[in-house]
Amino acid sequence: MNPDLPESEIRALIHPNTGTLSSMERTARGFSSDLTALVDSEKGPFFVKAVRNRPGGRRDSLIRERSINSAVWPLSPALRWHAEDDDWLVLGFEAVDGRSSDFTPDSTDLPAVVELVDCIGTLGLPEVARDWHETRWNRFALDESEAELFRGDALLHTDINPSNLLVGERGMWAVDWAWPTRGAGFIDPALLALQLVSAGHSPESAEECVSGCKAWVSANRRAIDAFAAANLRMYRAFAERKPDASWLKAMAVAAQSWVEHRAVPEA
Template sequence: MSLPVSKRRREACPRLIWRVEAKAWALLGYSFLAGRHADYRPGSPDLRLVQDALNEVQILTVPDGAPTLSAQQRWALCAPTGSPHRFASDRLLHTDLAPDNVLVGERAHLVDWAWPTRGAAWIDPAILALRLIAAGHSPRQADAIARTFPSWKSADLVSKCAFATANARL
């Protein structure tokens, strides 16, 4: 019997080993991960592994005081007037789910957290859907994969449309 994700050791991201800060720069050292970049093309066996890793991250919240932008700040200039509040929440978002930011071995790992963001959990599946379309999936196929995430299924259509508009304008 497998434990719920909240009870298992989280492995979706490499473990931070050390951190050095100097002159407004932060250098981070992570544990080594063997793997290759993810394949997002239709039919790829990597897709299930990517979904598993992203599902694991979906439950994480940003600690109070952590220096991250909010999703409202990230997309405020491009979002429809009055809509950035729809992106708000306390979930930790990767926001750059390009295939080269996912290493695949026995499982998938999310790497290169250059744009960590605090916001609604459904935003990362939306970003993944955009990457899937770029890799050859139809919008219907990408939406079917996004619908495997509880956060995407529970997000309202107005919020999703506002985010789609913000990304199109971006």
């Protein structure tokens, strides 16, 4: 998030949707956006995401998030409005009162987290996502036959982590649908399993947790093995590219533990 962002430009752009703003409080979430903020205004509170209106990944991700919202509500907060000019693209979501979920072994959030990921797997593939084929792990697969195991017709969130699964007094929400794709249904539960290992679970405990997801239970074991190994290769590569990013090293360690548990022959 850009600390030097000219907020006055965004305030002027969103004014027709918000009316007069009484506050704009930046949030820690939203690393792929130029600005994420909670705004209070005469038309209500909103969670706002803004990116520079330039061709490329960040703009594309916000357009996907805008396009998919009606298909993932009410698991995700509703998109109330969007605004765009030559400089900025902005989304305004319903403001929900929630905190990041706790993935640690003793967390009371875990049953609801698993239920939410399972519910994502039941959403069905909307027409807008039919051409959004999941390919990000393909280059880390051993060969094309393994990459083929990641294909499917499920709608995937693909960024399962504690910050994107919010816990509130009135329920849970999956937020930051920045890169939803079409792929094998086991992928989101598998990503949750890896996150649980990173949060301190044993691989056995993590897999026992995600066994509450139907897409995990019905998955091909070979597909999960290939995906676990692809994640290990991916995080190793990313950690080597960014040696100062400790979280990437931690994810590589978690992926190594998971691969060893599954006795994948070669990672």
